[in-house]
Amino acid sequence: MNQFAKVKGPKTYKRMLWKNGLGETLEIERFDDAKGLAYRISQAAVVEDGVFSDFSGLHRTLVLISGTGLVLTHSDSEQHELVRLLDMAKFSGGEVTQAKLHHGAIEDLNIMVREDDYLAEVSPMLPLSEYRWCASENTVYVGIYAVSQCAFRSLSSQTELDLEAGAMLKFDVTDSINLIWLSGQAVLIKIVETPQIEALS
Incomplete structure (x- = not known):
């Protein structure tokens, strides 16, 4: 990872x-x-x-x-x-x-x-659920906040890792990710740029 x-x-x-x-x-x-x-x-x-x-x-x-x-x-x-x-x-x-x-x-x-420039996509992470996202030019931040002690597996590398309570796991937004969340409560946070509408002249 x-x-x-x-x-x-x-x-x-x-x-x-x-x-x-x-x-x-x-x-x-x-x-x-x-x-x-x-x-x-x-x-x-x-x-x-x-x-x-x-x-x-x-x-x-x-x-x-x-x-x-x-x-x-x-x-x-x-x-x-x-x-x-x-x-x-x-x-x-x-x-x-x-x-x-x-x-x-x-x-x-x-x-x-x-409010005018960004949107936060925030969701809870549930044990034994699969999470995946693809790299996007509009995504500026992807992170997982561990509310409790957590464990997860990277399906790409088949590596299992732990995350201590209160830690933030920050991903490279240029990568596509595929995870299985194994245990613990966590919050997935994605921040994306919103399309800018040009004013009509």
Whole structure:
């Protein structure tokens, strides 16, 4: 697997304060371009009820990775209830979003992409399921975040590997991948560029 994938462990993540100052985030991946933040993947603990930071211009996907859950209420009146491991919510970072915990602190995985330019395809990975994807010029990031200790097999090399809880397995986007997920909970993250529509003159 080393020829097309790299593993980052939790000790390598950048610890930083939330934008609203009410907590801390572990920044796993980040890419900035001439326009500013293009995409970011991070992990955070929510320990009390409160309002999320304003990330106008970004689209968010929030995945529950530990705890008994929370309810997100947005200013457009939409609600998301995350109660099971790997439940997820997708919403605009510009919404005023209130979080209410069910019973104690939770941890979440947060994927943010710039709304006008990128799309995040986020899905849970299930044991004994096969996953494959082909190289695409529109794909800018492919990674697997291990929520728990995981094991998987590369069908191309017939190699079995383990992934520690909290680690991120990042793939080379120019390669086509075929895996069997053997055990453990994980999240597959693909970020793609969206087609740009030229304005009519």
